[in-house]
Amino acid sequence: MVIERQNQDIVIRFNASLVDMEEVQKLTSYFRFLESNAKNQGTEEEATQLAQDVHKDWWKKNRSRFIK
Template sequence: MEAVQKLIDYINILEITSKNQGTEEEAAELAREVNKKWWSENKARLLP
């Protein structure tokens, strides 16, 4: 059953990515924004 679920997950990922309209630069910018937000929310927990 685990192998079947992995196959289904893989097919779902292929379907989602095939509909992607974004550029690589847009993805990089989104990643930078997410990282910046995460860091601002978690900085106090990680630094003395």
């Protein structure tokens, strides 16, 4: 395995035959999460409000599936 820094990028190289592609996809998704989270400028209060708004919207759309 080779890990190197190229300007603002970190490049990781390894033998593809040694790793399952599904695991590579999981790792890639995790790195995308870290990257987007690092750019997050929101506050805890804004995150809480967003979660409440999403929950409220979901419940409006799906309420009839649970309550008749």
